[in-house]
Amino acid sequence: TIGAIGYAAYDIYNKRHPFEQKSFDPTKRTIVLLGTGWGAISFLKKLNTDDYNVVGINVKRFLSVLADVVISPRNYFLFTPLLPSCTVGTIELRSIMEPIRFITRHKSRNVKFFESECTDIDPESKTISITDVSDIKGAVSNSTIPYDYLVVAIGADNQTFGMAGVREYACFLKEIWDAQKIRTRLMDCVESAGFASQPPEEVNRLLHMVVVGGGPTGVEYAAELHDFLKDDLELWYPELADKLKITLVEALPNVLPMFSSQLIQYTERTFKQNKIEVMTKTMVKEVADKEIKVLKANNEMVTIPYGLLVWATGNCPRPLARKLMARIKEGQTSPRGLLIDDYMRVVGAQDMYAIGDCAFSRYAPTAQVATQQGKYLANIFESLARIEEGQNKKIAPFEYTHQGSLAYIGSDKAVADLPFLNGNVSVGGVATYVFWRSVYISYMFSFRNKFLVLGDWTKSKVFGRDVSR
Numbered sequence: 001t002i003g004a005i006g007y008a009a010y011d012i013y014n015k016r017h018p019f020e021q022k023s024f025d026p027t028k029r030t031i032v033l034l035g036t037g038w039g040a041i042s043f044l045k046k047l048n049t050d051d052y053n054v055v056g057i058n059v060k061r062f063l064s065v066l067a068d069v070v071i072s073p074r075n076y077f078l079f080t081p082l083l084p085s086c087t088v089g090t091i092e093l094r095s096i097m098e099p100i101r102f103i104t105r106h107k108s109r110n111v112k113f114f115e116s117e118c119t120d121i122d123p124e125s126k127t128i129s130i131t132d133v134s135d136i137k138g139a140v141s142n143s144t145i146p147y148d149y150l151v152v153a154i155g156a157d158n159q160t161f162g163m164a165g166v167r168e169y170a171c172f173l174k175e176i177w178d179a180q181k182i183r184t185r186l187m188d189c190v191e192s193a194g195f196a197s198q199p200p201e202e203v204n205r206l207l208h209m210v211v212v213g214g215g216p217t218g219v220e221y222a223a224e225l226h227d228f229l230k231d232d233l234e235l236w237y238p239e240l241a242d243k244l245k246i247t248l249v250e251a252l253p254n255v256l257p258m259f260s261s262q263l264i265q266y267t268e269r270t271f272k273q274n275k276i277e278v279m280t281k282t283m284v285k286e287v288a289d290k291e292i293k294v295l296k297a298n299n300e301m302v303t304i305p306y307g308l309l310v311w312a313t314g315n316c317p318r319p320l321a322r323k324l325m326a327r328i329k330e331g332q333t334s335p336r337g338l339l340i341d342d343y344m345r346v347v348g349a350q351d352m353y354a355i356g357d358c359a360f361s362r363y364a365p366t367a368q369v370a371t372q373q374g375k376y377l378a379n380i381f382e383s384l385a386r387i388e389e390g391q392n393k394k395i396a397p398f399e400y401t402h403q404g405s406l407a408y409i410g411s412d413k414a415v416a417d418l419p420f421l422n423g424n425v426s427v428g429g430v431a432t433y434v435f436w437r438s439v440y441i442s443y444m445f446s447f448r449n450k451f452l453v454l455g456d457w458t459k460s461k462v463f464g465r466d467v468s469r
C-alpha cells in the first residue's frame with residue numbers, strides 16, 4: 001500500500017512533462033513575464049495557459065518570468081522568508097530554491113523560459129531587450145522579444161541611500177549569493193579571530209557583527225546569529241564565544257515598526273536578554289572597510305569597528321524600473337516604484353502590468369502582497385480571455401487581505417501580529433515559534449522544499465549547524 005501511495009504521489013508530482021504540454025500557439029496572445037520571484041511565480045501558477053503563450057525571463061543573478069514568456073536572471077524561485085536561516089547554516093540554500101522548470105512543467109502549455117536580464121522595455125513598440133547573463137555565452141547574447149502583454153515582477157533593489165562604501169564593504173540579505181557571502185565571511189571572521197597571536201583589539205573587531213536596519217530582515221538575521229553563537233560557536237570555539245558581539249543599528253525610535261508596541265517591547269526585551277545591543281535613533285554616516293561611523297540621537301559621532309556588516313535598510317527601485325518610468329510619458333511620478341492602478345495596470349502604458357516590490361502601491365513590500373497581486377492578475381487574464389470570447393466577465397478591483405505579520409527573534413521565540421476574528425491578536429513566545437515554522441512550511445510552494453527544510457531543521461538540531469565555510 002505504501003508503495004502504491006508513494007508511486008501515485010510521485011506520478012502526480014511528475015505529471016506533465018514538456019512533451020505532453022501544448023506548444024506555442026500563434027493565434028494566442030503572448031504574455032512576457034519578467035521575474036521568478038513571489039509575484040511572478042504566484043501569477044504563473046494561477047495563470048490558465050490554455051488561453052495564452054508565456055515567455056519568462058530572469059537574469060542569472062536575478063530571474064524574471066514572461067507570461068507566455070518568463071524572463072529572469074535566476075532560473076529558480078527563492079523562498080526569501082527563510083534566507084536569514086541560511087546565513088548560519090540552520091538551513092541549506094538549496095532547500096529554499098525551486099528550479100523554474102519544476103514549476104513550468106505543471107502548466108498545460110509549454111512556457112518558454114530565458115535565463116537573462118531584461119535591460120530595456122519599449123512601451124511604444126511593445127518589445128523588451130534581454131541579455132544573456134551567464135558566464136558561458138552562446139553565439140547570441142542579446143535579443144529583442146515582442147509582447148502582447150507584459151508583466152513586470154522584477155522586485156526591488158537594496159536601498160543604500162547613495163552612501164559610499166555600502167556596496168563594497170557591507171553584505172546585503174536578499175539573494176542566494178548574499179547568504180553565501182555572509183556565511184563565508186562570518187566563519188572567516190571567526191577563524192581569523194582564532195589565528196595565532198591575533199592582537200586582542202583585532203579579535204574584538206573581527207567578532208563584532210553589525211546589522212544595519214531594524215525591520216524583519218535585520219531582526220531575524222540578528223536572531224539567527226545569536227542562536228548560532230549560543231548553540232554552536234560556544235561549543236566549537238569556547239575561547240572566542242564570549243567575545244562575539246552583535247549590534248543592531250536602527251535610525252527610527254524602535255525596531256519592527258509594523259508590529260504592535262507590546263511586541264516591539266517584547267522583541268527589545270528578548271534582544272537585551274540575548275545580549276544583542278540595539279542602537280535606535282542612530283544614523284549610519286560613513287561606511288569603511290573595517291568600521292562605520294554613526295550619529296546618535298544626542299548628536300554624538302561614534303566609530304564602530306566591525307568584522308561583518310549586514311545591510312538591511314529596505315528597498316529602492318531597480319535601474320530597469322527607473323528606466324521604464326522615465327520612458328513612460330505620463331503618470332509615473334513616484335520615485336518609489338512603478339505606479340499601478342487597482343487592476344495592476346502600469347499607469348501611462350498599454351498592456352503592461354506590474355506586481356510585487358517593483359510596483360508602488362499602498363501596501364508594504366512583502367511576499368504576501370506580491371502573492372495576492374500575482375493571483376489577482378491571473379484572474380484578470382482569465383477574464384480578458386473570456387471577454388474576448390464574448391462572455392461578460394468583469395472583475396472587481398484588487399483588495400489586499402492582510403493575514404498577519406511574523407518575525408523570528410531568537411532563542412526559539414517569535415512575534416506574530418494576527419488580524420484574527422475582530423481585533424488584532426498579538427502573541428510572542430515559544431508557541432508562536434512553532435506556529436512560525438509551520439506557517440513558513442505551509443507557504444512553501446513545493447513538497448520537495450518542505451521535505452528538505454524539515455530535514456535541515458532536524459539535522460541542525462541533532463548534529464548542530466555546519467560551521468565549515
Ligand code: FAD
Binds near residue numbers: 062071
Ligand atoms: P522578488 O521575489 O524579489 O523577485 C524579483 C524577480 O525579478 C527575481 O526573480 C529577479 O531575479 C528578477 N529580476 C530582477 N531584475 C530583473 C531583470 N532586469 N530582468 C529579468 N528579471 C529580473 N515577505 C513576507 O511577506 N514575509 C516574510 O517573512 C518575508 N521575509 C523576507 C526575508 C528576506 C531576507 C527578504 C529579502 C525578504 C522577505 N520578504 C518577506 C519580502 C519578500 O521576499 C518580497 O516582498 C518579495 O520577494 C517580493 O516579490 P517580487 O516578485 O516583487 O520580487
Ligand code: MG
Binds near residue numbers: 035040
Ligand atoms: Mg517576481
Ligand code: MG
Binds near residue numbers: 038077079
Ligand atoms: Mg522571491
Ligand code: MG
Binds near residue numbers: 152155156357
Ligand atoms: Mg515585483
